[in-house]
Amino acid sequence: MNLDDAQRKKVAEWIAQGLKLSEIQTRIVSELGLQMTYMDVRLLVDDLKLMPKDIDRPKNVVSTVATPSSSAPVPVNSSGQPGAVSMSVDQVARPGAMVSGKVTFTDGKGADWYFDQTGRLGLLPQEQGYRPSAADLQQFQAALDSELSKMGF
Numbered sequence: 001m002n003l004d005d006a007q008r009k010k011v012a013e014w015i016a017q018g019l020k021l022s023e024i025q026t027r028i029v030s031e032l033g034l035q036m037t038y039m040d041v042r043l044l045v046d047d048l049k050l051m052p053k054d055i056d057r058p059k060n061v062v063s064t065v066a067t068p069s070s071s072a073p074v075p076v077n078s079s080g081q082p083g084a085v086s087m088s089v090d091q092v093a094r095p096g097a098m099v100s101g102k103v104t105f106t107d108g109k110g111a112d113w114y115f116d117q118t119g120r121l122g123l124l125p126q127e128q129g130y131r132p133s134a135a136d137l138q139q140f141q142a143a144l145d146s147e148l149s150k151m152g153f
Contacts, residue, residue: 007032008048015050038141039121085139087113089147099153103144105136113144115153 003011010032014024025041028034036044087103093114094100100114103123109132111125121144125131132140 003032003034003044007034011044012048012050015045021045037121042145043119085136085143087140087143087147089151099148099151103140105132105140107132107136113140 011024011028014027019027021038021041024045025036025038028036028041085103085105087101089099089101094112097114097116098119100112102110103113104110109125109127109130111123111130111132113124114122116122123132
């Protein structure tokens with residue numbers, strides 16, 4: 001999503017005020033009249049070379065990454081709590097995606113995830129019509145952000 005200079009300055013002010021990305025997302029909708037996903041806001045802030053102050057990650061996130069020697073996910077976090085969100089990154093991205101993987105939510109239901117060529121996050125639930133909870137999505141996004149940062153994305 002392209003913002004003009006005045007809108008970019010507004011976002012920079014909100015970051016300087018210490019607003020969290022979710023709060024910035026809400027303000028973009030209410031004050032600027034633009035609809036953006038949380039990931040769009042995160043990418044926007046990254047493009048503007050700004051550092052948000054909501055770096056705190058949920059403590060109970062369990063994420064997994066596939067290792068080159070095996071296709072089985074390896075736990076990255078030692079919390080190992082049952083019912084936590086877990087995710088893995090595919091060795092080879094699905095066609096049309098820059099990076100992709102799988103996620104299992106706290107209710108045990110899974111989905112494939114991907115970032116398309118424009119950087120948009122997509123979820124393909126295994127069960128048609130399934131929508132994970134907001135808390136699960138937040139845990140997933142935090143784990144995804146952490147793992148992709150380690151990979152240089």
